[in-house]
Amino acid sequence: MTCSPKHVGLGAVAALWAATSLAPLPASAAWEPSRPVEFIIPAGPGGGADIMARTIQGIVTKHNLMSQPMVVINKSGGAGGEGFLDVKNSAGNPHKIIITLSNLFTTPMATGIPFNWKDLTPVAMLALDEFVLWVNAEKPWKTAKEFVDAAKAANGTFRMSGTGSKQEDQIITEALQKATAAKFIYIPQRGGGAVAVQLVGNHAESTVNNPNEAVSHWKADKVRPLCVFDSKPMPYKAKITATMSWSDIPTCKSQGLDIEYLMLRGIFMSPGATKDQVDYYINLFNKVRQTPEWKDLMENGAFNQTVMTGKDYADWVANEEKRHQQLMKDAGFLHTN
């Protein structure tokens, strides 16, 4: 271990802990950050990626998981293109990592920004984020079917609020229109937090917010979940409201809407990173995952806790890219000219 004397104590403890409790990797990772690590969020404050990244920052600091500080920076310009290009242009700087949402694929496809995920070094998949169909709790629709029928009857005047344009929320909206023949007016907002507020304020009939973007409003009985866009219900049984837990939300498929969509919450780092450097971060996030704060975040946000690293991760991302290429093409969202 290349530690300065004053870090030996801490480092040794951390190494010991890592070796005994996790030991996914040799504990003597040869590389350690020598400067503050920039943690880029290619989205605005208050959204799902932001909440996750800031929670990680808190965990890393509180449990002293890194000898250097972690600085969280929002770079949301150009639908996240600002953040991705920043990391892409930082080749050889191992002190820069980025958390992703689907705009990893959709932004270059929709805008033609010269960027592809292969420009970055994949580190780890932390979790997959679910999507839930929400309506305002004052509205009478109790099931997805009632809602879809009402949307059809409204003759294309129902407003669907979502994050960004030609991104995951709009992709799901497109899929919903195709599956039901109901027509929605998609209204893009800047971030997941703002989307949820639009729904609570009755400025939209529905949203497809991620669980942790809407959970605080659900707890207060302001919004109602209708179904989750996954193949099986979410596993979390703890009650969120007086009567419901995440696991009580039916899948959309069971409600006659055959749509599945999960979003990557993963970590990438700057191009040209060495294996040691990637391993260091994999190890770091392994430690993050063992903390009680992380478990709270997973439970509160009802995440799908799939974890991948290395080749599995890269293959998964490549596959996902192909799927998005198709989805974007079908929806007519691909960049032209």
Add this chain to the structure above:
Amino acid sequence: MIEDFSSLFHGFGVAMQPFNIGVMFLGIILGVLIGVLPGLGGANGVAILLPLTFSMSPTSAIIMLSCIYWGALFGGAITSVLFNIPGEPWSVATTFDGHPMAQKGQAGEALTAAFTSSFVGALFAVIMITLVAPLVASFALRFGPPEQFSVYFLAFCSFVGMSKEPPFKTVAAMFVGFALAAVGLDSITGQLRLTFGFESLLNGFDFLIAVIGLFGIGEILLTMEEGLSFKGRSAGINAKVVWETWKRLPRYWMTSLRSCIIGCWMGVSPAGATPASFMSYGIAKRTSRNGANFGKGEIEGVVAPETAAHAAGTAALLPMLSLGVPGSPTAAVLLGGLLIWGLQPGPLLFVEQKEFVWGLIASMYLGNIVGLIVVLTCVPLFAAILRIPFSIIAPIILVICAIGAYTVHNSVFDVMLMMVFGVLGYLLKKCNYPLAPMVLAIVLGDKAEENFRQSLLASQGKLGIFFSNALVSTIMTLGLIALFWPLISNGLARLRTRTAA
């Protein structure tokens, strides 16, 4: 309610402990530093704060964080007054009269007025939060896209109708601002526009870079032309300046009260502090007896925008706490802090985390007072900066500007852009193009367009949506009245003479 007050007093008790008072001073000083140096933002504040906060009680941590917030709010006025460089969008309107005052040798008065007004505005908003929080939070929910657009519309109208410069130049300057604001990603269609394939233009033209160039560098060039000295050199450094200024301030109670109300409204809606400051300045200029002197160093022209901006900045904490949507970058800092401590903002925060919320509110009262004391004692010190000879301070300002421009997107391109804006600012100002409408358009242009188009999407192209309910109709009508105010007041005057005759 009684229970709430007891929580509040309990909060006061905790905040008054000597250790926490020490934490307050530290927070304020860090905050002022963040406010003064345009390159430092909230993210950095949180980064250095975090390790500290885990070693102290959560209450102390909250106190420190909210004091950083206050410090940054106060600090923004300093560079606006002294060097014509607004560090934050809502400090722009403070430069209009604050900097001319400094040039007249009244930097101390301008700073005292600015700090005191910030204090009053913030205090008003905190009291509002204490008394009517739940009511206000539901008011915030009524603002959808059309309502938001109407607020921006009102801000533009109350500001544009009053320019003294030739109308075609005013319109040209403003629309150049709109064009610059449009560069980058169009958030409605998710498509790039006006970037012509340059990666550097992806993020559009950031307000801060434009303003540092147009105002900060432009001012240095104008000063150079006039012969190498800041006019504020003769600024008297006198500890009594604070007291003297305070004696003058009660005269502007009406402006102050109006600005508080505008600020709270804008902060909650949540259009934010920037439209609040411009709107408040515009209205003060029209209604004040000294309206004609606005822009030449009128103290009322400092009071109005500062009060409104800080009432708004503080009131914006309410939607942040209860809805989780931060109204400003500085509010985003607080949001980040909450998330790190595992507190998720939302409607139930006030119920489930009573202790925390009332502790925060108590620390807001005390932090605001401590902040005022700290910055007021430093007024003579700040004013003395203007005594440093120009050939020493000018390159230092240039360096600060360059650092500020760089840190916005970590891009050297932006530093060059700042220089271009600097030369442009000099040329435009000498040719009588007003810069304020241009800056207003850069700051609010894309948001106004976004809300306009969101509204039209929802109404399927019908403009009637901007008069579809009482709230939005009222604001739109106010905007139209503000726009045509010169015509209306002329008409009224003529009517009055006719009835008299």
Add this chain to the structure above:
Amino acid sequence: MSDHTHGAGSAGPSHRAVETGVGIGMAVFALIVIAGSIKAGIGWGAEGPKAGFFPFYVGLIILVCSIVNVVQVRTERSRGDLFADWGQIRQVLAVVIPSTIYVAVVPWTGIYFASAALIGFFMRRLGNYAWSLILPIAIGVPLAFFIVFERWFLVPLPKGPIEAWLGY
């Protein structure tokens, strides 16, 4: 601010010429905006106005205004006002040129070294200070920025070979 009394016999570019130049510059800017908007689509599409709709009309308005401004300046009877005399312009350029060089070299030398050089140059050229005053300020100020930004607030600023040599 722009009212200056010019000494008799001073020479320089006329106000009229500069205003015409600014007006033409704006018109060119407007044309660029219009061209870019047309490329982005100026119609009213399925999702309401297209991306270029607003910028197109914004560009058009700028174009009209700048034409009006230029025509006004040209038709106005010239009062022979000077924009600024050559001496003043030399003063302004004395800031613009070194600042431009400063901005241009930052990517290569890093911001700290370039700042020290800029401050030193200004103090020597415009202030005629003694080196004994110049050196402490020119070195001390960037050093203070270094401590505040890199050490306290963890903001990385552009660094060059000298900082790399020192281990940053």
